Amino acid sequence: MATYDWLFSTLGLEQWCGASGGSAPTSLSDLAAQSRGETGEQAVDIWELPFPSMDALNDACPAFPQSRELTLGLEEGFLDIKDTLSVVLDPITQPLSWALDAALYGILNTPWWIVIPLLLAITWAVSRSWGLLAFVAACILGLAFIDHYDYAMQTLAIIFVCAFICVLFGVPIGIGMSRSDTMQNATIPILDMLQTLPPFVYLIPLIFLFSVTEPKLYGIAIILYAIVPVIRLTNLGIRMVDKNVIEAADAFGMTDRQKLFGVQIPLALPNIMAGVNQTIMMSLAMVVIASLVSAPGLGVLVLRGIRNLELGVGLVAGLGIVLLAVILDRVTKASLARINATHKA
Amino acid sequence: MRNDRDSKTTKIEIRHLYKIFGPHPEAMLEHVHAGMGKSELMETHQHVLGLSDINVDVKEGDITVMMGLSGSGKSTLIRHLNRLIDPTAGEVRVDGENILDYDERQLRHLRRNRMSMVFQNFALLPHRTVRENTALALTVRGESRADYEQEAARWLDRVGLGGSEEQYPHQLSGGMQQRVGLARALASNAPIMLMDEAFSALDPLIRTDMQDLLLELQEELSKTVVFISHDLDEALKLADHLVILKDGYVVQQDEPQRILLEPADDYIVDFISDINRARVLRVRSVMRAEGEARGGVTGEIGPEETLEEVISKSGGDTSCSFLVQQDGRKLGVLDMNDVMRALVPTGASEHGLRSRASA
Numbered sequence: 187m188a189t190y191d192w193l194f195s196t197l198g199l200e201q202w203c204g205a206s207g208g209s210a211p212t213s214l215s216d217l218a219a220q221s222r223g224e225t226g227e228q229a230v231d232i233w234e235l236p237f238p239s240m241d242a243l244n245d246a247c248p249a250f251p252q253s254r255e256l257t258l259g260l261e262e263g264f265l266d267i268k269d270t271l272s273v274v275l276d277p278i279t280q281p282l283s284w285a286l287d288a289a290l291y292g293i294l295n296t297p298w299w300i301v302i303p304l305l306l307a308i309t310w311a312v313s314r315s316w317g318l319l320a321f322v323a324a325c326i327l328g329l330a331f332i333d334h335y336d337y338a339m340q341t342l343a344i345i346f347v348c349a350f351i352c353v354l355f356g357v358p359i360g361i362g363m364s365r366s367d368t369m370q371n372a373t374i375p376i377l378d379m380l381q382t383l384p385p386f387v388y389l390i391p392l393i394f395l396f397s398v399t400e401p402k403l404y405g406i407a408i409i410l411y412a413i414v415p416v417i418r419l420t421n422l423g424i425r426m427v428d429k430n431v432i433e434a435a436d437a438f439g440m441t442d443r444q445k446l447f448g449v450q451i452p453l454a455l456p457n458i459m460a461g462v463n464q465t466i467m468m469s470l471a472m473v474v475i476a477s478l479v480s481a482p483g484l485g486v487l488v489l490r491g492i493r494n495l496e497l498g499v500g501l502v503a504g505l506g507i508v509l510l511a512v513i514l515d516r517v518t519k520a521s522l523a524r525i526n527a528t529h530k531a
Numbered sequence: 532m533r534n535d536r537d538s539k540t541t542k543i544e545i546r547h548l549y550k551i552f553g554p555h556p557e558a559m560l561e562h563v564h565a566g567m568g569k570s571e572l573m574e575t576h577q578h579v580l581g582l583s584d585i586n587v588d589v590k591e592g593d594i595t596v597m598m599g600l601s602g603s604g605k606s607t608l609i610r611h612l613n614r615l616i617d618p619t620a621g622e623v624r625v626d627g628e629n630i631l632d633y634d635e636r637q638l639r640h641l642r643r644n645r646m647s648m649v650f651q652n653f654a655l656l657p658h659r660t661v662r663e664n665t666a667l668a669l670t671v672r673g674e675s676r677a678d679y680e681q682e683a684a685r686w687l688d689r690v691g692l693g694g695s696e697e698q699y700p701h702q703l704s705g706g707m708q709q710r711v712g713l714a715r716a717l718a719s720n721a722p723i724m725l726m727d728e729a730f731s732a733l734d735p736l737i738r739t740d741m742q743d744l745l746l747e748l749q750e751e752l753s754k755t756v757v758f759i760s761h762d763l764d765e766a767l768k769l770a771d772h773l774v775i776l777k778d779g780y781v782v783q784q785d786e787p788q789r790i791l792l793e794p795a796d797d798y799i800v801d802f803i804s805d806i807n808r809a810r811v812l813r814v815r816s817v818m819r820a821e822g823e824a825r826g827g828v829t830g831e832i833g834p835e836e837t838l839e840e841v842i843s844k845s846g847g848d849t850s851c852s853f854l855v856q857q858d859g860r861k862l863g864v865l866d867m868n869d870v871m872r873a874l875v876p877t878g879a880s881e882h883g884l885r886s887r888a889s890a
C-alpha cells in the first residue's frame with residue numbers, strides 16, 4: 187500500500203494499474219519497509235509526504251512509468267530516428283568533413299616558409315599595422331620554435347573553416363531575422379538555447395549521429411556553438427541602421443535589394459564584423475573542447491596534460507591557445523577599427 | 532505671378548486625407564467623422580489623429596509651404612505625397628493619377644523620376660562620398676558612373692560645393708551637408724521636390740543663405756516644391772501658397788499676404804502676432820484697385836514692393852498717396868492711411884480689415 191493509492195482508486199484506474207498494488211516491491215524504500223514488517227497500513231505522516239513524482243506514483247500503480255523510463259525512452263527514441271536522421275544529415279554535412287580534411291592537409295603539407303609569410307600577409311592586409319604584424323610574427327615564430335607549429339596550425343585551420351561557414355550561414359540568417367519579426371521571434375529562443383547549453387551537451391547527440399573519426403563531428407559542434415554571435419549581431423546591426431537613411435533610400439525609390447546591399451549591409455558592417463570577431467573567439471574555445479572527440483590541434487595537448495597529468499605539456503599548450511586567441515582577436519579588431527574609420531557617421 | 536493661382540495647373544491634389552495611428556485606425560475613422568478631435572481620440576480610444584480631412588491643391592511651379600507647430604502633422608502629411616506613409620482614408624492625386632492605386636513598380640517609378648525629397652536631418656548615406664550621395668537618384672535608376680559623374684558635379688557646383696566630390700558627409704558641416712541633400716534632390720531631375728523642414732537644423736545665417744539659394748534655383752527651374760516649416764518668417768519668405776496645420780487639420784490656406792490680412796482664427800492671430808508686417812506685406816495686397824488717390828499723388832510704386840519700402844519713400848508723411856504701376860500700366864492707388872491700417876497688429880484691427888476686405 188503506497189501513499190497515492192487513493193488517487194488511482196478515486197480516478198477509478200485500479201483496473202488499468204493491474205491487480206497488485208504492492209506485492210512486488212520495486213523500490214528500496216519498499217524493501218526497507220517490508221523488512222521492518224510494516225505491510226502498508228501505516229498512517230501517512232504529513233511531514234514525510236512524498237512529492238507525487240513519477241516514482242512515487244509508480245509505487246501506487248505499477249502501470250505508471252518510472253522516471254528512469256523517461257531517459258530510457260528518450261534514448262530509444264533517438265536511436266530509432268538516428269538511422270533516418272543520419273541518412274539525411276550525412277550527405278548534407280559531408281562537405282564539412284571534406285573542407286576540414288582539406289584545410290588540415292593543406293596547412294600541414296605546405297612548407298612553413300610559405301604558410302607563415304602568408305599568415306603575416308593576411309595580417310597586414312586586414313590591419314595595416316606594423317606593430318600588430320611584428321606581434322603576430324613573434325607569436326607564430328615562438329610557437330614554431332618550441333615545436334608547437336603543427337598543433338597551432340591545425341587549430342587555426344579548423345577555426346578558419348568553421349568561422350567561414352559560420353559567416354556563410356550566419357549573415358543570411360541574421361539578414362532574414364532583421365527583415366521579419368516572426369523569424370526573429372522564432373530564431374531567438376534557438377540562439378539562446380545554443381548559447382546557454384554547455385558545450386559538452388552538444389557533443390552527446392552528435393556522437394550518436396556521426397562516427398567519432400569523422401571531422402564533421404567536431405566541425406558541427408564548433409559551428410553550432412560559434413554561429414550565434416554573428417547571427418545576432420547581423421540582425422542587430424541591420425535593425426540599428428539609421429531610420430532616416432532608410433527613409434531616404436525609400437524616398438529615392440530603391441528596391442529592397444538595392445537597400446540591402448547598398449545601404450543596410452554596408453552600414454551594419456561594423457556590427458557584423460564584431461560578430462565575426464566573437465564567432466572566431468568562440469570557435470577557438472570550442473576547438474579545445476572538441477579535442478575530446480578527436481579534433482586535432484593544441485587541445486589534444488591540453489587533453490594529454492589532463493589525462494596523463496603532464497603538467498608542463500598542458501600548460502604550454504594552454505599558453506599557445508592564449509597566444510592564438512590574442513592574435514585572432516587583435517587582427518579582427520584591427521580590421522573592425524579600419525571599417526569603423528570609414529563609417530564614421 | 533503670384534495672383535493667378537486659378538490659372539495654374541494643379542500638380543498634386545490632396546483630397547479628404549485622413550491618417551490615424553494606432554492598432555485599429557479604420558474603426559476610429561467613424562469617431563473622427565463624427566467630429567472627435569485629436570486629444571479626445573487619444574483620451575478615449577488611445578489612437579493618434581495624425582491628419583484629419585486634409586484638402587490641398589499644390590500648383591505646378593509653386594512653392595507650397597505647410598506650416599504648423601510641432602506635432603501638427605506636417606511630416607506625416609508630406610510623407611503621404613510619396614507614400615512613405617499610407618493614409619487611413621482619402622486620395623492623393625499627382626498629375627491626375629491617384630497614387631494610392633499604384634502598385635510597387637509604379638510607386639518606385641514615381642519616387643525615382645517624379646519626386647525627390649530633402650530631409651531635416653540630411654539623411655545622407657554616411658559610407659558614400661559626396662559625389663555618390665548626390666548621384667543617388669541616378670544610380671538607383673541604374674545609370675553608369677560615367678553618366679552620373681558629370682551630372683553630380685554640375686549640381687554640386689550649382690549649390691556651391693564644387694570640389695568636395697571626394698569627401699564623406701561626416702567631413703562636412705551641417706550647412707554643407709544640406710547643400711548635398713539639396714543637390715541630391717535636384718540631380719534626380721524630378722519635377723516635384725518635397726522638403727521636410729529642410730533648413731530647420733541650420734543656424735540662422737546659413738538658413739537665410741539656403742533660402743536665397745532655393746529661391747534663386749526656383750527662378751531658374753520652376754519646380755513644384757512642397758516645403759515644410761515651423762518658422763513663419765521662412766514660410767512667408769518662400770511661400771506662394773501657405774497651408775497652416777493644427778492638430779492634424781488645415782486651419783487656413785491661402786496666399787501668405789491674405790493670411791496676414793485676414794487670419795481665420797485666434798490660432799493664426801497668435802502665429803502672426805510677432806511678425807514685422809511692414810517687411811512682409813506688399814503693395815498689391817493693400818492697394819485699392821479702383822478710385823482716385825485721396826491725397827496728392829507723390830510718386831509711383833510697384834505692386835511687389837513691401838510696405839517698409841513704401842514708408843521710406845513717403846518719408847513718414849501719412850497724408851500722401853502713391854500710384855501703383857507695373858510695366859507702365861496703372862494697377863491702383865495706395866494711400867498712406869491704408870498702409871497704416873494694414874500695419875495695425877491683427878488682434879486689434881480684425882474688424883476694420885475684415886470689413887474693408889469684403890467691401
Ligand SMILES: Nc1ncnc2c1ncn2[C@@H]1O[C@H](COP(=O)(O)OP(=O)(O)OP(=O)(O)O)[C@@H](O)[C@H]1O
Nearest residue numbers: 552579580581600601602603604605606607608761
Ligand atoms: N508612427 C507613428 N505612430 C504614432 N503616432 C505618430 C506616428 N508618427 C507620427 N505620429 C503622431 O502624429 C502627430 C503628427 O506628427 P508629425 O511628425 O507629422 O508632426 P510634425 O508636425 O512633423 O512635428 P515636428 O515639427 O515636431 O516634426 C504627432 O502627434 C505624432 O505623435
Ligand SMILES: [Mg+2]
Nearest residue numbers: 605606607728
Ligand atoms: Mg516633422
